[in-house]
Amino acid sequence: MTRVAGLGVLTGWGDGVVALPADAGEAARERDVLVLTPPPLDGHKDGERFRRATRECRLGVAAVEAALRDAGLERDAIRGSATALVYVTAAAYGAANVAFVKAPGAVFFPYTAPSAVPAEVAIEFELSGAYAILIGGPAATREALAHAGRLLHRGRCSRALVVAVETFDECRELWARGRRLTGRPLTEAAVCAVLERGDGDTSEVSVSAEAVREVRRRAGETLACGPLIALALTRVSWDH
Amino acid sequence: MDVDAFWSALVTGVDGISTIERFPVDDLRVGRGGEIKKVATAHLTRARGCRATALLLAAADDLRACAPLDAAPPRIGVVVGTALGGVEELERAMAGDRRLRRAAGALYDAPARALARDLGALGPVLTVSTACASGATALGLAAEWLREDRADLVVAGGYDILCRFVMRGFEALRSLTRERVRPFDRRRSGLLLGEAAGLVLLAREGTARGAVLGRLLGHASTSDGTHIAAPDPEGRGLAEAIRVALDEADVAASDVSFVSAHGTATPLNDRIETAVLRRALGARAGSVPVNSIKGALGHTMGAAAALEAIMCLLAARHGVVPATLGLEEPDAACDLDHVVGAPRVARTRVSLSTSLGFGGCNAALVLEGAS
Numbered sequence: 001m002t003r004v005a006g007l008g009v010l011t012g013w014g015d016g017v018v019a020l021p022a023d024a025g026e027a028a029r030e031r032d033v034l035v036l037t038p039p040p041l042d043g044h045k046d047g048e049r050f051r052r053a054t055r056e057c058r059l060g061v062a063a064v065e066a067a068l069r070d071a072g073l074e075r076d077a078i079r080g081s082a083t084a085l086v087y088v089t090a091a092a093y094g095a096a097n098v099a100f101v102k103a104p105g106a107v108f109f110p111y112t113a114p115s116a117v118p119a120e121v122a123i124e125f126e127l128s129g130a131y132a133i134l135i136g137g138p139a140a141t142r143e144a145l146a147h148a149g150r151l152l153h154r155g156r157c158s159r160a161l162v163v164a165v166e167t168f169d170e171c172r173e174l175w176a177r178g179r180r181l182t183g184r185p186l187t188e189a190a191v192c193a194v195l196e197r198g199d200g201d202t203s204e205v206s207v208s209a210e211a212v213r214e215v216r217r218r219a220g221e222t223l224a225c226g227p228l229i230a231l232a233l234t235r236v237s238w239d240h
Numbered sequence: 241m242d243v244d245a246f247w248s249a250l251v252t253g254v255d256g257i258s259t260i261e262r263f264p265v266d267d268l269r270v271g272r273g274g275e276i277k278k279v280a281t282a283h284l285t286r287a288r289g290c291r292a293t294a295l296l297l298a299a300a301d302d303l304r305a306c307a308p309l310d311a312a313p314p315r316i317g318v319v320v321g322t323a324l325g326g327v328e329e330l331e332r333a334m335a336g337d338r339r340l341r342r343a344a345g346a347l348y349d350a351p352a353r354a355l356a357r358d359l360g361a362l363g364p365v366l367t368v369s370t371a372c373a374s375g376a377t378a379l380g381l382a383a384e385w386l387r388e389d390r391a392d393l394v395v396a397g398g399y400d401i402l403c404r405f406v407m408r409g410f411e412a413l414r415s416l417t418r419e420r421v422r423p424f425d426r427r428r429s430g431l432l433l434g435e436a437a438g439l440v441l442l443a444r445e446g447t448a449r450g451a452v453l454g455r456l457l458g459h460a461s462t463s464d465g466t467h468i469a470a471p472d473p474e475g476r477g478l479a480e481a482i483r484v485a486l487d488e489a490d491v492a493a494s495d496v497s498f499v500s501a502h503g504t505a506t507p508l509n510d511r512i513e514t515a516v517l518r519r520a521l522g523a524r525a526g527s528v529p530v531n532s533i534k535g536a537l538g539h540t541m542g543a544a545a546a547l548e549a550i551m552c553l554l555a556a557r558h559g560v561v562p563a564t565l566g567l568e569e570p571d572a573a574c575d576l577d578h579v580v581g582a583p584r585v586a587r588t589r590v591s592l593s594t595s596l597g598f599g600g601c602n603a604a605l606v607l608e609g610a611s
Contacts (some may be wrong), residue, residue, distance in 0.1 A: 110469040113371050
């Protein structure tokens with residue numbers, strides 16, 4: 001069985017699920033995008049290293065820090081090859097891609113890749129274990145949780161971080177073209193789940209479709225972050 | 241544009257690099273690459289004008305010609321890797337094409353979803369983006385799905401296209417050479433990009449119908465955690481990927497009979513990769529044939545590892561290892577048993593294929609040719 005040892009949830013509504021309103025659509029009023037500002041970088045081992053990093057990279061790092069705090073773990077506990085990192089996003093590369101199309105010098109090219117966010121997370125926390133980067137919405141996050149569970153179950157890692165980041169602000173105009181395909185408001189989010197191996201034979205962490213719908217109602221459209229926010233909302237039901 | 245042409249070109253030493261014609265390159269320092277000169281109108285139409293999707297659909301047609309997808313649609317999965325997704329659709333959307341399909345097509349998972357629709361696959365669909373190691377990670381995840389009984393068949397592989405976006409990116413990094421691509425050569429001066437899609441059909445052992453090309457014995461993907469763009473100077477992440485993949489395959493390093501190297505022809509990659517392979521292969525490092533197909537095709541990014549996996553299995557089938565095009569004077573710092581000048585006749589039952597990508601992505605595949 002896979003155990004959720006910690007969860008870090010940052011959304012455009014604030015820190016943690018306690019910041020979520022009862023009804024995102026109503027609370028957002030006229031706002032189409034709930035923007036999430038990264039916390040300050042003070043206290044990181046090398047602030048200069050983040051000079052080029054994009055907002056979404058800093059959000060990814062902040063989500064992991066929040067999850068470690070929730071799990072009561074120090075950074076040393078996850079350093080090295082025993083911690084797997086599985087990252088998932090539907091769109092958090094969009095801002096960097098748009099900036100690069102507008103002006104190729106505006107963003108250091110490697111930061112246009114989806115791999116930039118987990119790379120900064122891996123560098124910051126010195127992670128050198130199993131690694132996967134999945135693209136898509138809630139279904140991809142379920143795959144990420146399943147993959148992390150398999151890595152734990154097969155002894156490929158002793159902990160797994162499943163990290164999801166979604167940003168929309170810089171691509172509002174593009175998202176507006178697809179308004180009918182997404183929920184609203186679009187709520188930026190950065191979430192991390194710390195998974196560990198528990199007792200039992202089942203490797204999978206389950207998130208029901210109903211729980212993801214509840215996240216959409218409470219938080220708005222968070223795409224890949226939805227299932228992880230759902231875990232934070234329920235904090236139960238991994239034993240099945 | 242099919243697997244036979246691919247193999248034939250590799251064995252006969254066809255140079256796939258040419259001047260890029262599909263989009264303007266006059267303002268770029270380097271305007272050459274492994275461009276596919278003709279994509280069938282039918283594929284572009286089915287792909288609604290998205291070139292990345294069109295390449296995937298063309299590869300899928302070739303795949304279906306070789307191996308029927310004879311499973312119930314909900315039991316057919318699709319997992320593909322890409323470094324760029326539908327980014328050219330983003331360029332078009334920002335250039336004034338306001339159709340929803342352009343904006344939606346800019347999402348990196350759009351081509352994989354289009355492929356699944358075209359195939360009629362109703363099982364799990366996933367896009368992987370471990371940069372230029374994406375194709376290898378995709379094959380590894382496909383094997384997991386089969387092991388976990390998530391699907392009976394999985395169409396897996398990778399793709400990427402040449403476009404202004406990626407050319408300008410690599411230009412900004414000064415990674416592109418104005419000379420020939422020369423993997424592991426002492427005169428190597430950088431890479432050239434290419435475009436491709438490569439797909440394989442994976443099934444559980446004993447359930448595949450038709451001719452089986454080989455087996456995926458092991459896979460691992462790891463992170464370096466050291467630099468956003470450069471590989472770890474000691475290649476520790478790649479070494480770990482190789483170690484875990486061999487372990488999963490239950491294969492000793494002494495059983496590896498061929499290495500398909502990432503071999504981009506950048507000074508740093510080839511030197512680091514050589515050091516890692518020498519450590520991994522030990523005393524046999526000087527006698528295990530090694531090649532890189534990037535001299536012939538350019539670096540096809542998300543497609544690279546899938547194409548290299550296919551090449552490994554074809555090499556085993558034919559008993560021939562294609563030479564590394566462009567390699568003439570092996571660098572002393574890259575002292576491996578390179579296949580130079582002409583294809584080599586060799587029995588290559590167990591192959592190791594290595595991949596690296598931006599963001600400290602590493603992957604290794606262990607493959608076995610069909611006996």
